[in-house]
Amino acid sequence: MKKSLGALLVVVVILAVIALERTFRFRSRQPQAPPVAVEPLDTAALAQRLAGALRFKTISYQDSSQFDAREFDGFQRYLRTTFPKLHAALKLEKVNGYGLLYQWAGPIRVSHRSCCSRIRTWFRSSPALRLAGPRPPFEGTIAGGYVWGRGALDDKGSLVGLCEAVEHLLGRGQAAAHRVSRVRLR
Numbered sequence: 001m002k003k004s005l006g007a008l009l010v011v012v013v014i015l016a017v018i019a020l021e022r023t024f025r026f027r028s029r030q031p032q033a034p035p036v037a038v039e040p041l042d043t044a045a046l047a048q049r050l051a052g053a054l055r056f057k058t059i060s061y062q063d064s065s066q067f068d069a070r071e072f073d074g075f076q077r078y079l080r081t082t083f084p085k086l087h088a089a090l091k092l093e094k095v096n097g098y099g100l101l102y103q104w105a106g107p108i109r110v111s112h113r114s115c116c117s118r119i120r121t122w123f124r125s126s127p128a129l130r131l132a133g134p135r136p137p138f139e140g141t142i143a144g145g146y147v148w149g150r151g152a153l154d155d156k157g158s159l160v161g162l163c164e165a166v167e168h169l170l171g172r173g174q175a176a177a178h179r180v181s182r183v184r185l186r
Contacts, residue, residue, distance in 0.1 A: 039168070089170050135149070
């Protein structure tokens with residue numbers, strides 16, 4: 001019994017020594033990339049556009065009688081006027097009238113799983129969820145260096161951020177590198 005425990009201990013020590021030796025000899029294979037120049041952005045204007053999007057009460061309900069189509073229509077008009085380059089260059093498909101699917105076509109065909117060249121947006125939120133904060137949820141207030149409003153950190157914040165990025169890239173004359181050949185909605 002002592003011999004087997006001794007042999008097991010020797011094996012564990014040898015494995016530990018090998019692991020430590022490999023750990024200390026390991027070097028990163030990460031290629032060195034040149035630093036990217038910081039783009040000058042008008043952060044006040046960015047915040048104003050996000051705040052504007054937050055003012056729309058785009059709430060989906062299970063009960064369709066509570067659905068306010070005017071808010072969704074207004075929000076879609078806001079997106080069209082706020083991001084004109086995006087709407088001129090990207091293909092827009094409306095799903096059930098209020099779900100928006102943008103497709104940015106590029107020269108390379110990729111599978112539908114690639115999310116690099118499409119922006120999918122659904123404006124769903126639960127009426128039970130409320131923004132934890134001192135401001136009304138649909139006011140779209142800018143205060144203390146923050147944009148306050150329901151959706152600022154999730155749906156609308158992500159949507160406006162993606163729209164801003166695409167609008168900026170299109171303004172610089174950049175095109176998509178990929179084209180989505182098949183889109184599946186979940």
